[in-house]
Amino acid sequence: xxxxxxxxxxxxxxxxxxxxxxxxxxxxxxxxxxxxxxxxxxxxxxxxxxxxxxxxxxxxxxxxxxxxxxxxxxxxxxxxxxxxxxxxxxxxxxxxxxxxxxxxxxxxxxxxxxxxxxxxxxxxxxxxxxxxxxxxxxxxxxxxxxxxxxxxxxxxxxxxxxxxxxxxxxxxxxxxxxxxxxxxxxxxxxxxxxxxxxxxxxxxxxxxxxxxxxxxxxxxxxxxxxxxxxxxxxxxxxxxxxxxxxxxxxxxxxxxxxxxxxxxxxxxxxxxxxxxxxxxxxxxxxxxxxxxxxxxxxxxxxxxxxxxxxxxxxxxxxxxxxxxxxxxxxxxxxxxxxxxxxxxxxxxxxxxxxxxxxxxxxxxxxxxxxxxxxxxxxxxxxxxxxxxxxxxxxxxxxxxxxxxxxxxxxxxxxxxxxxxxxxxxxxxxxxxxxxxxxxxxxxxxxxxxxxxxxxxxxxxxxxxxxxxxxxxxxxxxxxxxxxxxxxxxxxxxxxxxxxxxxxxxxxxxxxxxxxxxxxxxxxxxxxxxxxxxxxxxxxxxxxxxxxxxxxxxxxxxxxxxxxxxxxxxxxxxxxxxxxxxxxxxxxxxxxxxxxxxxxxxxxxxxxxxxxxxxxxxxxxxxxxxxxxxxxxxxxxxxxxxxxxxxxxxxxxxxxxxxxxxxxxxxxxxxxxxxxxxxxxxxxxxxxxxxxxxxxxxxxxxxxxxxxxxxxxxxxxxxxxxxxxxxxxxxxxxxxxxxxxxxxx
Numbered sequence: 001x002x003x004x005x006x007x008x009x010x011x012x013x014x015x016x017x018x019x020x021x022x023x024x025x026x027x028x029x030x031x032x033x034x035x036x037x038x039x040x041x042x043x044x045x046x047x048x049x050x051x052x053x054x055x056x057x058x059x060x061x062x063x064x065x066x067x068x069x070x071x072x073x074x075x076x077x078x079x080x081x082x083x084x085x086x087x088x089x090x091x092x093x094x095x096x097x098x099x100x101x102x103x104x105x106x107x108x109x110x111x112x113x114x115x116x117x118x119x120x121x122x123x124x125x126x127x128x129x130x131x132x133x134x135x136x137x138x139x140x141x142x143x144x145x146x147x148x149x150x151x152x153x154x155x156x157x158x159x160x161x162x163x164x165x166x167x168x169x170x171x172x173x174x175x176x177x178x179x180x181x182x183x184x185x186x187x188x189x190x191x192x193x194x195x196x197x198x199x200x201x202x203x204x205x206x207x208x209x210x211x212x213x214x215x216x217x218x219x220x221x222x223x224x225x226x227x228x229x230x231x232x233x234x235x236x237x238x239x240x241x242x243x244x245x246x247x248x249x250x251x252x253x254x255x256x257x258x259x260x261x262x263x264x265x266x267x268x269x270x271x272x273x274x275x276x277x278x279x280x281x282x283x284x285x286x287x288x289x290x291x292x293x294x295x296x297x298x299x300x301x302x303x304x305x306x307x308x309x310x311x312x313x314x315x316x317x318x319x320x321x322x323x324x325x326x327x328x329x330x331x332x333x334x335x336x337x338x339x340x341x342x343x344x345x346x347x348x349x350x351x352x353x354x355x356x357x358x359x360x361x362x363x364x365x366x367x368x369x370x371x372x373x374x375x376x377x378x379x380x381x382x383x384x385x386x387x388x389x390x391x392x393x394x395x396x397x398x399x400x401x402x403x404x405x406x407x408x409x410x411x412x413x414x415x416x417x418x419x420x421x422x423x424x425x426x427x428x429x430x431x432x433x434x435x436x437x438x439x440x441x442x443x444x445x446x447x448x449x450x451x452x453x454x455x456x457x458x459x460x461x462x463x464x465x466x467x468x469x470x471x472x473x474x475x476x477x478x479x480x481x482x483x484x485x486x487x488x489x490x491x492x493x494x495x496x497x498x499x500x501x502x503x504x505x506x507x508x509x510x511x512x513x514x515x516x517x518x519x520x521x522x523x524x525x526x527x528x529x530x531x532x533x534x535x536x537x538x539x540x541x542x543x544x545x546x547x548x549x550x551x552x553x554x555x556x557x558x559x560x561x562x563x564x565x566x567x568x569x570x571x572x573x574x575x576x577x578x579x580x581x582x583x584x585x586x587x588x589x590x591x592x593x594x595x596x597x598x599x600x601x602x603x604x605x606x607x608x609x610x611x612x613x614x615x616x617x618x619x620x621x622x623x624x625x626x627x628x629x630x631x632x633x634x635x636x637x638x639x640x641x642x643x644x645x646x647x648x649x650x651x652x653x654x655x656x657x658x659x660x661x662x663x664x665x666x667x668x669x670x671x672x673x674x675x676x677x678x679x680x681x682x683x684x685x686x687x688x689x690x691x692x693x694x695x696x697x698x699x700x701x702x703x704x705x706x707x708x709x710x711x712x713x714x715x716x717x718x719x720x721x722x723x724x725x726x727x728x729x730x731x732x733x734x735x736x737x738x739x740x741x742x743x744x
Contacts, residue, residue, distance in 0.1 A: 064662035069100030090267025094204035095163035121158025144413030152517035185226035192239030200246025216380025264684035266677035288393035354415020382407035436490035440465020631663025637733035655703035
């Protein structure tokens, strides 16, 4: 390898304007470098801004917390779901802060919420480019940035309001800082401190997932950094201290704050953020024992929800490390399977090949060689995250894989640059050709999973990849311009399919808690709320027939047999309510119950839920599974009822489960209490606390038809029962309310 670290930019002369310096960039760069970089950022921004408002409030769970934070600084600090601070989201609040500030400045709306996510996407591309180009040149940086921008799951999550966008940005910043620290002996402590700060705030975005790549990065620095062993360990200690301080200040304040004057920590069972961190959001994700989650603790174990289902009906077993389960197949092939492959794996085989090639080429370099260190850092981050995602037995959604995108993209850019530089050696052209051929074949395979969507594209990619691979076999013997042409053709062949998936993604609205990139109808899931995954289109029912929103499934024997219609579809927009809760099935298409009456043979609670589904409908904003996936549609009459005398109450309404509460809160911009938090399974408030709130006149209405998972646990189902037995039922439009100021 002959490339060397890029030197700092020379200062422009006194006659140069700021715009000229911005456009020209470094004086030692070719004239095309800075315009190409700026063009990449502009193109990424325009791509991600396209059709942005189509997703509305996207995940209304987080949008409601954003709205609350824009109204109350206390809600902003804690990440509360409502401005009256009843309960928080089930994550720390850092990812909410940019969106809440945007809404506070510009008002509540889709663009105000999602624009910060787009800016995070553009920022991630910029940081990735800067990290790669320092050692491998501008061409490598541009390739890496383009690969990241055109990864389908990246285009999904940098236009969505889940915490993953901020996490991806901060992880890329952390890697950049570690690479800078590896370049120099003097000043490396400063860069490690900044890396620690990035890790700390990433923890405040998505807790322990931020630390997945910490072991490989720390190990590479300890072995490969300049200086003696003691000095390296001392600098790592400073970085660790910065990480603890930048994450711990918020954790300490929450844990020390009197419980009586702060919101309940959503997602925990003991009102503790530390419990949330190491349980539901921590080890529970690894072993599947997520107390309080949608299947926590296995088949209806303590704190789980399966025990709330009627006899004869159960959820798939969770955890245990088996090959299957409620969150899909586990194992080394998970990232390449039907559910995940189209999200992230288009260039994953190429990244792994180029990682090995880069390490082989740099293997004999000195200990402190920055090129080898870069391959170890990016490769270690990729492999560590890949291994955890592949084998974790707990909650796993396809969009989590956006965390892999920067690492994968960096390896593509770096590996391509190194092999191109070594193209006159005998094996380098062979590896380049194999990489392009494998990428084209894998794209052909993935496109075959959506055979009715652009069927011609898979053959174009395959042929173009084959031609490019054959040309690259001769790259060391032919004119450089021909070699660049074949390399460019190979790059186009590799990016064509993910680009098409990305365009389809930005042209599609995505709402709810479980979203996927790419075209609808693919095995990986598709678009819209809950498509193709547990508690979404697939539901948690045994497979049985194609539903309106994915797989509907059959009811086990003894519970009414197959659902009406003979195709496993739920005729109601809500999916129907089970005793104490709601059916974890598909959302239907808002068709309602044929003839207005539920079919016979179903449990009474389910029949009641189907009646509500018939009246309410679904579609975007429909509350599949009692609002677990997305909230209910709020009509004008219900909104007007909640706004009447709203200022006389702390909460205009309460309902079980956060998604339904979020819908009414976003419609009225008034606090709505989410009983039981996201899943409706958190023990907050207790029945006695709720009775006290009602007695003090703090809550106006209780909204029926919520329920989260099985109606919640602890006092949450008791609250629903007490309300229905004690207060008058009223109907506003298609919504059923209970007036908590009017007893029966």
